[in-house]
Amino acid sequence: MAYLTDKIFVLFFSPYTLWPASLVIIGLVVHIVSRRRRLFIQLPGPPNTAWVRGHFSSLLGSRGVEFQDEMVAEYGPTLRLYGGFGEELIFTVDPLLIHHVLVKERAKFDRPVASRLLLRSVFGGGLLAKSGDEHRAHRKMPIFMGIAKQTCEGIKKDIASSKNLSKEIDIFPWATLAALELVGEAGLGYSFSSFTGERNEYHTAIKSVMQVHSKMGPFVKVLPYLYRIGTSSLRRWVLKHIPHHDIQQLQHAVEIQNQQAEEVIRKRQALIASGDDLLTQAGRGRDIMTLLMKANETTGSKFHVSQQDMVGHMNTFVFAGHETTSTAVAHILDILAQKPRVQVKLREEIKEYFEKNSNDSHYDDLLELPYLDGVVRETLRLHGPAPFLNRICEEDTVLPLKYEVRTPSGTLTSIPIKKGTGILIGVSASNKYKRIWGERAHEYFPERWIGSKIEDILKPGARLPGIYSSTMTFGAGSRSCMQVVDLYQVNKN
Structure with missing residues (x-):
C-alpha cells in the first residue's frame, strides 16, 4: 500500500531532519504571509490577537458557539475575522450571501485546497453523496429500529449488572456504538458487530484519526506546499524514520482503517458476483455501498470508481456519519x-403511540409523532455537528x-470579493440569529415546529x-451533508 505512506506524510513534516525542515517551513511561511489575502473593503470586526492561528x-x-454569537451581536451579520498568519476572512450569517455562496454561485466557491488535501490524505479519493431514489430506499428499512433495540438491550444489561440496580x-x-453499526449496515451493508462486547479495531482507528486530525492547527496552511517537496519514495522514507508518536499513531490508524475498508469491499463484491441473496445480509442489499458497486459494474469507464476511491468512499462515510450521529443523539438525551x-x-407521546402500534414500526410511522419531530429538529438547530463552513472564492x-x-x-448592500478570499459561514450563529428566527431564537422550543410552515x-x-x-445544520447546495437522512432517522429511532 505505497499510496498510504504518501497520504500520511502530507499531514506532518519530519523533525528527524529538523534543520533543513526548519528552513523549508520558514520559507513556506514567508511565502504564505506574502500571499495572504486582504479584503477589498474594510468590514467591521475584532482585532487580531493571535497572529499564527487568528x-x-x-x-x-470550547466557547466557539458563544464566540460566534458574540461577534454577530457586536459587529453585525457580516464581519471580518482573521485566519492563520494574518489572513483576512469574511464571516457571515446573512441568508442572501450564504445562498449565493453555497447555491446560486457555488461554482465560484470551493473548500480550501489545504482542507481538501488533508481529507484526501487520510480518507482517500472521492466523497460519497447519494440522493433521490437510492436515499429514499432507506426509509422503510428495518435497520434503524433494530439497532435502536439492540442499544436499549445493551444498556439494560449494563444496568442489570449492578447489584443495587442504580x-x-x-x-x-453506547450512542457511538449504535451510530457505527447504523452507518455500517445502512451505508456499507456490513455489520461491525458493535454489540458483541469485542474490541473493534476499525472504530479505534477512526477515533485515532480524529484525535490526530484535531492537532493540525495552522499547519494545515502549509500542506499544499509540503506535498510538492521531493519524490514519493523520499516522503515514504522520511515517514518511516519520524520519531513522533502522533505520526506513528496516525500511520497505524490509517493502515487499520484501509485494511478494514478493503475487507468489507472485497466481501461485498464477492457476494454480488456470486449472486447470493443480499436480502439476508446486513443492509438487505439496499445499502449505499452495494448500490454504488452495482452501478460501477454497469457504468462506462468514464464514471468508473477505482478500488482506491471505493476505500475512500467507505472511510469518508464512516468518519462523517458515526461521530456526528452519536453526538446528536447524546445532545438530545442531555437536553x-x-x-x-x-x-x-x-415520553407520553411515545408511550401512547406504542400502546396503539407494534414495536416494528417504520420510519414513516414515526412521522405521526409531532413532538418527537420537533425535539429532533430543535436539537439539530441548536446543536449541529459543524459550527461553521469554510469556502474559498475562485x-x-x-x-x-x-x-x-x-x-x-459608508453602508454596503453588496460586497466585492477578490479571488482567494476565504468565507466562513456561521452555521451555529445563523441557526440562532434573531433577525431570521425571531426573539425566541436562542430558546429550546420544540413547539415552534409543530403544525407550522x-x-x-x-x-x-x-x-x-x-x-x-x-437551518444550516447540514449545509446547502450540492455539497450539503451526505447523511442528513440517516442522521434524522436514527435520532427518531
Missing part, C-alpha cells in the same frame, strides 16, 4: 435530562447582502438555503 482558536475552542451509565459510548417538561411530554465577484453592513466609508417560523424573507428545515 480567530480559529476561538472558533474551534448504576450510572455513560450514554455516549431531555435538563428539561423534565420536554422529557415528560415526549474568481473575483460581488456578493449581495440581505442585511446592510455599516463601514467607515417554515414561512411561519422564520422572519419574512429571511429563509436560509439549508437543506434541512431552513
Whole structure:
C-alpha cells in the first residue's frame, strides 16, 4: 500500500531532519504571509490577537458557539475575522450571501485546497453523496429500529449488572456504538458487530484519526506546499524514520482503517458476483455501498470508481456519519435530562403511540409523532455537528447582502470579493440569529415546529438555503451533508 505512506506524510513534516525542515517551513511561511489575502473593503470586526492561528482558536475552542454569537451581536451579520498568519476572512450569517455562496454561485466557491488535501490524505479519493431514489430506499428499512433495540438491550444489561440496580451509565459510548453499526449496515451493508462486547479495531482507528486530525492547527496552511517537496519514495522514507508518536499513531490508524475498508469491499463484491441473496445480509442489499458497486459494474469507464476511491468512499462515510450521529443523539438525551417538561411530554407521546402500534414500526410511522419531530429538529438547530463552513472564492465577484453592513466609508448592500478570499459561514450563529428566527431564537422550543410552515417560523424573507428545515445544520447546495437522512432517522429511532 505505497499510496498510504504518501497520504500520511502530507499531514506532518519530519523533525528527524529538523534543520533543513526548519528552513523549508520558514520559507513556506514567508511565502504564505506574502500571499495572504486582504479584503477589498474594510468590514467591521475584532482585532487580531493571535497572529499564527487568528480567530480559529476561538472558533474551534470550547466557547466557539458563544464566540460566534458574540461577534454577530457586536459587529453585525457580516464581519471580518482573521485566519492563520494574518489572513483576512469574511464571516457571515446573512441568508442572501450564504445562498449565493453555497447555491446560486457555488461554482465560484470551493473548500480550501489545504482542507481538501488533508481529507484526501487520510480518507482517500472521492466523497460519497447519494440522493433521490437510492436515499429514499432507506426509509422503510428495518435497520434503524433494530439497532435502536439492540442499544436499549445493551444498556439494560449494563444496568442489570449492578447489584443495587442504580448504576450510572455513560450514554455516549453506547450512542457511538449504535451510530457505527447504523452507518455500517445502512451505508456499507456490513455489520461491525458493535454489540458483541469485542474490541473493534476499525472504530479505534477512526477515533485515532480524529484525535490526530484535531492537532493540525495552522499547519494545515502549509500542506499544499509540503506535498510538492521531493519524490514519493523520499516522503515514504522520511515517514518511516519520524520519531513522533502522533505520526506513528496516525500511520497505524490509517493502515487499520484501509485494511478494514478493503475487507468489507472485497466481501461485498464477492457476494454480488456470486449472486447470493443480499436480502439476508446486513443492509438487505439496499445499502449505499452495494448500490454504488452495482452501478460501477454497469457504468462506462468514464464514471468508473477505482478500488482506491471505493476505500475512500467507505472511510469518508464512516468518519462523517458515526461521530456526528452519536453526538446528536447524546445532545438530545442531555437536553431531555435538563428539561423534565420536554422529557415528560415526549415520553407520553411515545408511550401512547406504542400502546396503539407494534414495536416494528417504520420510519414513516414515526412521522405521526409531532413532538418527537420537533425535539429532533430543535436539537439539530441548536446543536449541529459543524459550527461553521469554510469556502474559498475562485474568481473575483460581488456578493449581495440581505442585511446592510455599516463601514467607515459608508453602508454596503453588496460586497466585492477578490479571488482567494476565504468565507466562513456561521452555521451555529445563523441557526440562532434573531433577525431570521425571531426573539425566541436562542430558546429550546420544540413547539415552534409543530403544525407550522417554515414561512411561519422564520422572519419574512429571511429563509436560509439549508437543506434541512431552513437551518444550516447540514449545509446547502450540492455539497450539503451526505447523511442528513440517516442522521434524522436514527435520532427518531
